[in-house]
Amino acid sequence: MRILYSFKFFLAAFVCFHPAISVSGTLLDWADLPDPSIQDFDDPFRDLSLEQFDDVLFVVRLRGRLRQQAGTDEERQKWQELLSETENALLAGGINVDWLLNQREVVAERRRKAEAMGNPQFDGQTITLTGFVVPAPNDPDGQPVAYLVPERGMCSHIPPPPPNQMIRVRLKKDWTPNYVHQLIRLTGKITIDATEQNIVVIDGIVPMRAAFQLDADRVEALETENDYLAWSRSIADHVLAAGNRKTGGAKSPEQ
Secondary structure, eight states, X not given: OHHHHHHHHHHHHHHHHSOOSSOOOEEOXXXXXXXXXXXXXXXXXXXXXXXXXXXHHHHXXXXXXXXXXXXXXXXXXXXXXXXXXXXXXXXXXXXXXXXXXXXXHHHHHHHHHXXXXXXXXXXXXXXXXXXXXXXXXXXXXXXXXXXXXXXXXBTTTBOOOOGGGOEEEEOOTTOOOSSTTEEEEEEEEEEEEEEEEEEEETTEEEEEEEEEEEEEEEEEEOSOHHHHHHHHHHHHHHHHHHHHHHHTTOOOTTO
8 A cells, every 4th residue: 555655646746746748739731821801802813714714825925925926917907807806805794804904913912921820829829730841951950941831842842832821840859851851740930930941851952931930849659760751752653753754765866
């Protein structure tokens, strides 16, 4: 009985006075990060069909040719006919090209804000988020730094995501990524704090524009390096297959 009592006392003391071993945070998805108050806005370009969008671009090109006084009289007459025909077709579909083109700057600014602004609900909160890590140079104080993005290949094989889909992470000094695009789960305090930094990622300099910073308290690796190598091989196979389709399987003189 005395031994059992002593064990219960020790366990109670450990639970009451020992700091928590694991750090938990609000589990987020990447879709939670943009500011929801500015995601819904009028974007007339978004409502165009692919054919209508192509027609609008065609109108812009034809107008440019006509303004430049290029081509023969016969060519210019043909361009003018095509321009009138395309504009009338768009107008029949309820699209006024002049009004639409005047909306470009307005829409561009709305899109910029929608992609740049972070969700204030989570500013200063401890969160948990899964993503792919891109190593970066250390901070001046020696703190390891990386960027977290929602898709593997971003910033190297494909362009960087919008700022509110990128997080600049200050890592704990006892952990650094094993390779680019390692799949990890991070827990830590996130803040809305826009940063911009040019770093070298695999094959070139990439501008990293992040709307968030996160001080990592916990890092969990969710895959092995063999998993990553298998993904890399699959990408290489897709690129090779695409090249073979374009060339009919013929090799370049260098091969």
